[in-house]
Amino acid sequence: MALQISTLFSYVRALPGTAAPLLRVRANYHGASVKFSHSVGPQSPQQAVNPATGPVLGIIKKFTTTAALGSSSQGNRFSSPQQRGGWFWLGKITQAAVLGVSSVALIVSFHTGSLAAMARKVNLNSAEGDWKETKDGLMSMTVKERRQYYRTSGFVPLEDVPVWTPSTGGSEVSHYPRNEKLTQKISVYSGDITKLEIDAIVNAANNTLLGGGGVDGAIHRAAGPVLKKECASLHGCETGEAKITCGYGLPAKYVIHTVGPIAHGGVGEKESKALRACYYNSLRIAADNAARSVAFPCISTGVYGYPPEKAVHEALATVREFLDEHHDKMDRVIFCVFLPTDKELYLQNLPLYFPAGEFSLSLSLSLSLPLSYSHSYTQYINCPCLY
Structure with a gap:
């Protein structure tokens, strides 16, 4: 981020009886x-x-x-x-x-x-040097200037991530009102989260924040060893909390580290509340740092054992409620999935939290009904009393 030009004046105070010289610097x-x-x-x-x-x-x-x-x-x-x-x-x-x-x-x-x-030498392949200076240097650069320091090839800019388009309602009735402006802030992306050139990606970290397996290890490898040095200065992270660092060699400007709950013994109120806190606190800290585009992996559904079919509801409900309250602070929330089954879960359940508009529902149902019924059924679903 470019610094604003400083309009400081120069002051020269001479010793008594001595005319102060002008300095050419x-x-x-x-x-x-x-x-x-x-x-x-x-x-x-x-x-x-x-x-x-x-x-x-x-x-x-x-x-x-x-x-x-x-x-x-x-x-x-x-x-x-x-x-x-x-x-x-x-x-x-x-x-x-x-x-x-x-x-x-x-x-x-x-x-x-x-x-x-x-004016500083930025070396993201070595942990030597002051990570604060490296961070300050990268943060003051424009996106185009930072691209020469990416440690990953084939980055994906935000404009290449399509917005999710609802096609039909879910199998259950949504408890959330239709809001097409919020729906246009949602994406489901199948691919490598470390390649997204956006404001912030979320890391499903462990309590030490020093790297691990899965998406945590992939993010640390792509960012480079300087990320671990900054993470070490954060002194860990409690379950459900979130902390932010520079993205270093990643195309993302920031990495938001959050620690999901371990659910091998089953999912209760404690685990559900902790997982929701991961998503909410990540969005909150993103907004606090003016990060307007955020990508989430599937938090806790790997080795931490949280059932994906339950985790998807916690993720979608929390994101919807955050956007309802802070719609002006976020431009895009991306659910980054790796497994085809995870993608299917999100596509199946998104309409429950981000219901389709009248046109989308009318068109989808009209196409699926016999011609003799489609007109009358379209009129029925457009009835204002249903919304």
């Missing part, structure tokens, strides 16, 4: 290093500082970048004029010795949003 970037050079320029009467009245404002100089960063084969060179050079304001100058004239310290705020990130 040039920033040269090479690798991860930053070098500053300064010189004293001639002063005009307008540039001189009156110690009694305050500082000189508005010292602006140009910075240039001389090398690109990273380890990709393209060299990660800055391609745009804004990346090659731009203007910045010197920050507030306070109390550090400069040329023996006054005490100043420079705080520099740059015009180019992702420059600070790209």
